[in-house]
Amino acid sequence: MSTSREGDRDRDEEGRARNARPRDGLGRPLPHGAAGVDRQPEGVVRTAAQSVAEAQALLDAGRPFHAHEVFEDAWKSGPESERGLWRALAQTAVGLTHAARGNATGGARLLRRGADGLVEWQGEGQGAGQGDAPAGLDTAGLVRWAQELAGEVERSAEAVDAAAVAPRLT
Template identity: 75%
Template sequence: MSTSHSGDRDRDEEGRARNARPRDGLGRPLPYGSPGVDRQPEGVVRTPARTVDEAQELLDAGRPFHAHEVFEDAWKSGPDAERALWRALAQTAVGLTHAARGNATGGARLLRRGADGLAAWTGEAPGGLDPAGIAHWARTLATRVDQGERITATASAPRLRSAR
């Protein structure tokens, strides 16, 4: 997807508003012309296993904002029965993003919201996900954030699959 910048709003080929500013590793906009990290392409349909693999790679690289975009693709393109699970994962990734940016209130809130969604999951999770383990990670991280601990995205990245 390419975008253009015309001075008032960035637009994609179909005329929809799309921010074309470069972003840093935590998804913060940078000035036009600055070097940024590559953005995740939107609307990619992946298998659940590929979604988990790509998201884990991004989380391990300290790019939770980008992992959230991978989860969002799964949320929007996956089966109805799985959408709440992928949405909860996207919320935890955005929660980590906000916590790493220093937004403790928003980070903790989104981590807990995602944990609640993950805890509601019953049955076998797609892609080898460990919803209970991720929910525990998110609640623990939210508590650390509430206690004023400085969070870095790389050091705080979750394990999306259980270590069996």
């Protein structure tokens, strides 16, 4: 993404506001010129399996903010019938991001919102709704993980280690 500076705002080629500042591993903006982590490219079209593999690697590395961007790409580019699934996964990743940043309230809220969205994707016999999720996603396990982590985050109100508590997506 190339940027131009108009006033104090970073903008992309189309003139939309974009923050070009480097970011840390949890997606927090750093001062211009600081060393940050590589950002996820936006708008990448992947298969469901590629999205899951990429997101899992980022979650395992303690980078849930970046995993959320992978899920967001899948949400925006995937089949209409799967958008709710990818949106729910993005919400759980953002919930983990907030929990890792020490925002217990926001983290728990987004983890629960994501879990609620995943319930309809649980396989037959595990919940009502869409049925089996693509790419071997373990939606029942992800629902349990998100609900349990939300409760732990609220009870402790301490920042979590994102890599240590990252879910297994499949």
